[in-house]
Amino acid sequence: MRCLTLAEGARGRGHDVVFVCMKDAMTSYLTRKSFEVVEIMPQDFVPETSPTHVAWLRLPWDIDAARTAEIVLGCRADWLIWDHYGLDARWVGAIQKHTAVKTLAIDDLDDRALGADLVLDQTRLNGSRTYAGSPAMIGPSFALLRPEFAQTREAALARMNGPVRRIIVTPGLMDAAGLALLALDALEDWDGEVEVVMGHASQSRAAVEQRVAGRTGWYLTLDTPDMPERLAVADLCIGAAGMSTWERCCLGLPTVVVGVAANQMPLCQAIDERGAAICLPLDDARSVQRLKAAVDAAIDQTEDMARAAAQLCDGKGTERVLDCLEANLRPLTRDDTRHIFDWRSSPHVQNASLTQTHFSFDSHLVWMNQVLNRTDGLWRIYEEGLPIGFVSAVDHGSGVWLWNFYLGARETHKGAGGRMLAWFLQEIWRDTACERIKAVVLTGNAASQALHLKLGFRQIDNADKGQLLYVLDRPDNN
Template sequence: MKIIFRTDASTEIGTGHVMRCIALAQTMKDAGDDVTFVSAGLEERLKKEEMEAMGIAAKPYDDEDARETARHAKQTGAEWVVVDGYDFGADYQAALKREGVKVLFLDDYGHAGSYCADIVLNQNVSAREEWYKKKGPETRLLLGPRYAMLRREFRAWKDRRKERTGPVQNILVTLGGTDPHHVTAQVIDAVGKTAFPGTVTVVIGSGNPHLRELRHQAAASKVSIGLVANASDMPVRMAESDFAIAAAGTTSWELLCMGVPFLTGAFAENQVAVAAALEKQGLAKNAGWYPDISEDDLVRLISQLIHDEHWRAEHSRKGIETIDGEGVVRVLQAMNATSAQTPTSELTPPLTVRDATIDDARLLHEWANDPVIRESSFSPDQISWETHKKWIEGKLADKNSKIFIGMDGDRPVGQIRFDIRNDGDAEIDIHLAPEARGKGYGTPLIEEGLKRFFKATTSGAVHAFAKTDNDASRKAFLKAGFKELGKETLRGNPVYHLVFHRP
């Protein structure tokens, strides 16, 4: 397969669009595909990656730009054009589609308004399906961090990641490739006033115009600060770090994957929702709008987090669980499926799981009392709110119970619960949201839930019991790898007994 990437980098735009396209391009090259960038900016980086780059003669981002890009695609035999940048909108997608090429459109906050691309990818934790109500009937959405695209050098660390425990000895500061608001200087001052006794590494990108000033500032600091320009070994630097200060851009997914707990914030409008969602989902602490935060507040935040060992350990664990490093592979699989004209109905829905919290109590109560759920349960009676509230509080506090929420982007689609028995094995309970039934979520929810459960416990096996008149549940368990042991009677109901052993 041959692919054209249309994206740009500059001091104003930043480098994130090109860098995440490089992540996808690396994976494509590794799979034997040919890639070409039609872009401005980061030419040296593309040359280092041995990726062909060409400029564009047309006025950027208008219909003629799209036609010229499509001509490049046709001349090189490229089937796909990957588009990444906030100046590319609905008209640009339509112009490419009129030229007969397939389009993968990278998005962060629904900026285009309407979408006719073959695939729209939003890898952020803040991604919302409602942003894409105006999409074509054949447009497929890939939403959420399940599709976070990491470069090859980060994926190579997948099996060497570690959760952060113990005191902070090394802090990493990385605020993007350009830092137009000069936030790095602000952070260096704040870190200097924490009297941190360890080592601080400040990484700045090739597009940062303040290198000389930052060098003087770092040298004058009361703490040990090393300044690195245009680092080529970011996975190593992250692996050596116990805590980081970053912005809510592409670096977020890299830090989460590497298990580095971090303080995030925004200095671009597209980062605001991402920073808020990172904190809401327990993945980072949000400082807010960096240019407006006072120095005293920033010093207080940094000091608080580097001294909170429990917070860092918990956020490190959640980061590793959230970003598995395989997002870019899933994107390429979706492109291959679209090229093969696989019907949308046959594609597996995107799914992640997260820990349930008390904030989910009302939603779980609504699901539990749904008539279909009550009919398939062992007790058909409706559950009062008081009874449910007491039950959920007990389950969340019980170390032998694990409850996870299945998420499609930011939309909850079901719950899965594991209760550990006295013999060490566990029993599983699953149900889907009413609007999620019949859409293929059952098996992925079971698969993702099992991964989380086995990682968090030492249980050797999980047992499932499906009523004999609930064949859909039985099939979902079998498809997820459960083995059927036979029929039994449970609480007066005939059931299938199935089991899944720890891999």
Template structure:
């Protein structure tokens, strides 16, 4: 089975779309599929990372839009500018690539693409799977995947896809690596450590100001040990964060390949309201979440209303004083967190990737 993924990462987009596609690709490849990626060379792309994982990757040039193209892009979808070109141009370039692959599946994970793009590619692949979170545009696809947990998650796409589309909706279809389902069954012995471990990660693209505010607050709260994963940062900014650390209770890294283990070893987390929400839920890791982008507001609001997380609000309003105040009052042994742990683990069992892969192979 040949599977082509169309997804991008950038400073603006973040890394989540590519990372969850890689998770699905790993499972499909494990079952014998041949996977390919098509990505645009935006600043902050993960093309080298994808290639190093062994996947053949086709690149689309990042170009500056002309005035007419820019007007056309901006007048279409809310996230159109994330594509770096028009849907028409992108579709033509992708068609040139996949004509030699003849994919059984075309997997699309991009907020700037909709049914227009998909209709252009449909004659040239057997099936299309769309991964979405926003439910803000129509799709022409055989399978629609949205792993989010929202009040109306079972009905969000009823008017956006055809009746023939298979809809895979909710946290039971969360794209997680196999390690999460394996490690969640281990017997955790570290709930009552003298110095609890807190994991800090606000996404694959680092936010220097937010990280600075957090480290400043952590300096004043040595009752915890902090493992801070910054994401992609300019070297000078990473160095400045290192210099800001006061004490040996804070460790700083820009990347880890051991996120499941780090989550398992931690007693609390601070993070973005992105795809890592479901990783934390799978392992029962209670968390305080930050709204890193406006499109995360509905999810973080609903999770807070359902008493599944602590919300720290939008990143623009999160000062070091506010973070320090939260840390000084944080009691990870509070019974409320014990109750939450059971609730979030029941939502995400870690088998979603296998469920999606099985659907694709059955097609």
């Protein structure tokens, strides 16, 4: 569903969207949503032993890649967005041998090399990815939520300080872990309203129907199309982890969140540490006493939990992801004169500059004219929706280039600087004879130091008093 949310957002911006998927029930659903769907037929095969979820493939990865490449070429796609735990960098590499398409990998496992041009890891709150190397959009500010959640957010937050009268239980559409019945057991003595929301094919449906029958104020809702509205009128949730975590956070809904799978526990624990939820592993939730105690604890701190949850996610992640997909690293032009002057003059850029000097607009015009007439380097503007940053690299001879950059805009999407530099590095290695990039960073600029190390630079010496020198050599595969 996260791909569908992104696809609908892209279509809303005027992009053509084609789904490539195995023939199953989902293809007819996508067709009803008026998307073009190209089906790939599965075949029987013996899967390899890696990556971890390779058994989820329904076609050998190399055959899948060949067929996907044909489809990409046929529709002349600019981006290939893929979301499958069983695919890895080999699949991407095979496709890009035959196409120029850029790839976005949606992944929250971080258990294999992806080889993608851009990575979306919307569930990560703590730490960086183990398999780094690609520009990334990390964290719930990029969560792919339907626009209805952002539209409902204001009304939901306006009522988040009241007493707990209504609890909603969201165990997932299929409730594979049986969480709904565990929640109802824990709420047996609670006298407020309870609504269980799940899919019509849920394995616990019959048992839940029996439990709520005849119990005043208890309801079962199946396949609801209005989840934002139902969450917005609830005061507390008992719910499974996953993407629904960010839906609840967007609406400031206090939650007892249950990690129903081992790979969900890092996320559960992270939001617990931030005070946005109370986390329980599934084994603990199977204890009526422990689950009831967690509910009681949540009821006692709903106001603080609601505030903490709302700070994690605002529901605008889809628009941010689309801004990054539409990102543009373009040459500096004379039309950039005014905002480059504003950026260069701003305190946050001046404070990080090696030459912290004030200058007039007339002297800035002289500098712009000089730069625009130079042929010994690259000067670029980076856009994510709007122009937000500047980056340059100048040839100092013998294959050594010196670069400089800053984010001029004060409000940017998280990680924008890293994405700007990663795209710029690709251009340098592809289009110039540069063999080594040098960077000079102020000793007090910890953020720039960390970013250089993340990009693979190494510190080799002090450039001058109060300055550090970093270098990055051309990768072997470039």
